[in-house]
Amino acid sequence: MTCCCEKTESALEKLSRLEPEKTASLNAFLDQLPIGKDVESNRAHLIVALHQAQGIFGYLPSEVQQIIAERLKLTRSEIYGVISFYSYFTDQPIGRFKINVCCGTACFVKGANLVVEQFSRELKIKEGETSADGRFFLGVLRCVGACSLAPVVMVNERVYGNVTPAMVSKIIADCKD
Amino acid sequence: MKIKKPSDLTAKVAELRAGLSGKTRLQVSLGTCGIAAGGSPIAAALRKHIAEQGLEKKFEVVDVGCLGLCYCEPMVEVKSAKGKSIIYGHVSEEQIPAIVAAGASKTAEGLEALKTSLYYPEEQAKPKKKVVQTRIALRNSGRINPEKLEDYLLQDGYQALAKVLSDMKPAQVCDELVESGLRGRGGGGFPTGKKWQFAAAQPKGQKYIICNADEGDPGAFMDRAVLEGDPHAVLEAMAIGGYAIGSDTGLIYIRAEYPLAIARLKKAIEQATAAGLLGKNIFGSGFDFNIELKYGAGAFVCGEETALIHSIEGKRGEPTFKPPFPAVRGLWGKPTIVNNVETLANIPAIFRQGAAWFKSIGTPGSPGSKVFALAGKISNVGLVEVPMGIKLRDIIFELGGGIANGREFKAVQTGGPSGGCLTAKNLDTAIDYESLKALGSMMGSGGMIIMDEDTCMVNIARFFLEFTVDESCGKCTPCRIGNKRLFEILDKICAGQGTPEMLDQLEELGNVIKDTSLCGLGQTSPNPVLSTLKNFPEEYKAHIFEHRCPAAVCTSLLNYTINENCIGCGICARNCPVNCISGLPKTRHHIDQSKCIKCGACMRSCKFAAIDRK
Numbered sequence A: 001m002t003c004c005c006e007k008t009e010s011a012l013e014k015l016s017r018l019e020p021e022k023t024a025s026l027n028a029f030l031d032q033l034p035i036g037k038d039v040e041s042n043r044a045h046l047i048v049a050l051h052q053a054q055g056i057f058g059y060l061p062s063e064v065q066q067i068i069a070e071r072l073k074l075t076r077s078e079i080y081g082v083i084s085f086y087s088y089f090t091d092q093p094i095g096r097f098k099i100n101v102c103c104g105t106a107c108f109v110k111g112a113n114l115v116v117e118q119f120s121r122e123l124k125i126k127e128g129e130t131s132a133d134g135r136f137f138l139g140v141l142r143c144v145g146a147c148s149l150a151p152v153v154m155v156n157e158r159v160y161g162n163v164t165p166a167m168v169s170k171i172i173a174d175c176k177d
Numbered sequence B: 001m002k003i004k005k006p007s008d009l010t011a012k013v014a015e016l017r018a019g020l021s022g023k024t025r026l027q028v029s030l031g032t033c034g035i036a037a038g039g040s041p042i043a044a045a046l047r048k049h050i051a052e053q054g055l056e057k058k059f060e061v062v063d064v065g066c067l068g069l070c071y072c073e074p075m076v077e078v079k080s081a082k083g084k085s086i087i088y089g090h091v092s093e094e095q096i097p098a099i100v101a102a103g104a105s106k107t108a109e110g111l112e113a114l115k116t117s118l119y120y121p122e123e124q125a126k127p128k129k130k131v132v133q134t135r136i137a138l139r140n141s142g143r144i145n146p147e148k149l150e151d152y153l154l155q156d157g158y159q160a161l162a163k164v165l166s167d168m169k170p171a172q173v174c175d176e177l178v179e180s181g182l183r184g185r186g187g188g189g190f191p192t193g194k195k196w197q198f199a200a201a202q203p204k205g206q207k208y209i210i211c212n213a214d215e216g217d218p219g220a221f222m223d224r225a226v227l228e229g230d231p232h233a234v235l236e237a238m239a240i241g242g243y244a245i246g247s248d249t250g251l252i253y254i255r256a257e258y259p260l261a262i263a264r265l266k267k268a269i270e271q272a273t274a275a276g277l278l279g280k281n282i283f284g285s286g287f288d289f290n291i292e293l294k295y296g297a298g299a300f301v302c303g304e305e306t307a308l309i310h311s312i313e314g315k316r317g318e319p320t321f322k323p324p325f326p327a328v329r330g331l332w333g334k335p336t337i338v339n340n341v342e343t344l345a346n347i348p349a350i351f352r353q354g355a356a357w358f359k360s361i362g363t364p365g366s367p368g369s370k371v372f373a374l375a376g377k378i379s380n381v382g383l384v385e386v387p388m389g390i391k392l393r394d395i396i397f398e399l400g401g402g403i404a405n406g407r408e409f410k411a412v413q414t415g416g417p418s419g420g421c422l423t424a425k426n427l428d429t430a431i432d433y434e435s436l437k438a439l440g441s442m443m444g445s446g447g448m449i450i451m452d453e454d455t456c457m458v459n460i461a462r463f464f465l466e467f468t469v470d471e472s473c474g475k476c477t478p479c480r481i482g483n484k485r486l487f488e489i490l491d492k493i494c495a496g497q498g499t500p501e502m503l504d505q506l507e508e509l510g511n512v513i514k515d516t517s518l519c520g521l522g523q524t525s526p527n528p529v530l531s532t533l534k535n536f537p538e539e540y541k542a543h544i545f546e547h548r549c550p551a552a553v554c555t556s557l558l559n560y561t562i563n564e565n566c567i568g569c570g571i572c573a574r575n576c577p578v579n580c581i582s583g584l585p586k587t588r589h590h591i592d593q594s595k596c597i598k599c600g601a602c603m604r605s606c607k608f609a610a611i612d613r614k
């Protein structure tokens, strides 16, 4: 929020000040989109733009949403409607180590829920949360396509297979900055 | 080299054939499953070994896609130029010298080759054995390098497109597909040719063809295997479809969870475009066709075709009522075909071999083959492609190797969260679209989750409902609220708070949701509940009346205790992830019930049968 007695800073100015490099790369991406006057055809670029922005910033802070809205000539509420619909997008910052336990059917019947509970206990966070130190995020996914290794845990890009609750502390210990 | 006319393709293939090295191929499966199981270091070690031993003239290491034998990754197939093949599973780096030394003529000493029964109806007249896999959609997956267009061309790639563009009128293409009897493999089983005819019959103008690569059913991974193992087949089929309906634009809607498939598709599109197989004036026929990728963002309902179209338009992926069908009004209001990946993967083969050939496989009502993804408590987790009409027993016990760890078969869930379960008494059912529907389940995308006596059917129903509640888009009330209530009832039953009326409530509510929901998600979501209720009523009753979970899964109804067999070895205490087992050495130990998470690690580690689970 800005104070009414100062000159208001736009979302773009604020983000450029806080995250100059990331903002520049978002802008570069948006610049090459064929954006025109027709809102309906601009909308087609929304999901790609959000994917790109989340890739750059790690999440979709409100300034980013504002910039995308302005560029694509869509309203903030439309953007928020889309972000909240798709589970892949998040408007909250999430931990550096994204621990995602697969809870697809194959993993579930092999006890994935016990693995989630164990992570939750050891990291002292619930599913969908990030630890206070910003290191760990605990989430669940639906099938990463490696069902033969069920239950599967992904930490960022790394895949662990045949995970048991007893392996959880080792997986956490593997996460080094 | 640009391929400008059909004869260029023939020349190119002849050139590639002439250049074949005659080397023995060492094929390493590098799909998502193979890579996760450690396939990449094996491929690297093979290359190193070949180079160190100076064997480059005799061997080449080839990265291939998934052969479907996911249970034995990392996997190496040794294949001679004459086609002799030996497959090794669970390969370790130490085994590499022995594998290379033995070559393709005999099995490496001290190792065992995998027994597989793969039959390729395009290449062989008849299968050798009775129960074998019949590979049409998965023909190339695991056999070619998916990142090389040349490998695909050597397998008759783009021949079907060449034939269609030079010899057939669009209407003939649709007719041939109708004649083949191919039905959609994405769930509905709608005749693909008919769908194409509808779109073709719409007035000329912009039309679209979309490949549905959203693969939402958790536990199904055949579309991933095709995209990672044979991406050009999908592109070729889309171009054929574009020609048939009069569309110059194809889109592939792919889920963001499949980064490898995305990368390989991108590469394939670039290669095909560079070779002139996509783009302007393909094969000099005047037909233009381009393909773009569109990404999903984690919403199951976006697999439903109208929701998928809204998602591509940049909107929330909510479904709309049909009709109008997408073939009449689809993407941006234009006629649009949505086809599943596996459906498309069958199409080049149909045009190479003809409709009659395709119809000779499978059953009259459901011709061809179907890929099933076997997962859960089965020995051979992986993909099997079988002729329609095969018995469930053959899939599970012959090809799937039966139940893992010597346990008893209990049920199999087909059709994912929209399907139902089949039990031991359905083992002799011949599988096709109709027979599964008659049993209260459905084909769905072909996921099969096998369950043994350690799986609680109430808990499974609860799991699927939790999934549905998560994934319901919220647009219609029966699905949004009804499923939530259904879930709450199941949750209570699993927690031991069930009451007798709940049995009737589940059934009544389930049927109302089925009858009144807007889209296929809600219309099918009660199936897992209704079918487990029908097939396993005694399990529901045990939970409700006796507060007992017969499969010992529902943790609220379970207690682990230590009996007098305990000799105080302490192995359970060391294995307990929450340190809730205490006791002096050589004395009977004790479990702190307030801390116990009921994971069963103690029971699995105990060698003296001293842990009771009740």
Ligand SMILES: Cc1cc2nc3c(=O)[nH]c(=O)nc-3n(C[C@H](O)[C@H](O)[C@H](O)COP(=O)(O)O)c2cc1C
Residues within 6 Å of the ligand: B183, B184, B185, B186, B187, B188, B189, B190, B192, B212, B213, B214, B215, B216, B217, B300, B301, B302, B303, B304, B305, B306, B338, B339, B340, B341, B343, B344, B445, B519, B520, B521
């Ligand atoms: C809730 C729901 C989810 C679906 N998910 C998928 C999916 O992940 N992949 C798919 O190919 N079809 C899916 N379908 C079916 C599609 O709506 C559509 O029928 C299919 O893509 C048509 O292709 P086909 O005729 O080649 O099977 C889903 C349907 C519903 C109702």
Ligand code: FES
Residues within 6 Å of the ligand: A102, A103, A104, A105, A106, A107, A108, A142, A143, A144, A145, A146, A147, A148, A150, A151, A152, B218, B219, B220
């Ligand atoms: S269900 Fe977990 S990888 Fe498929």
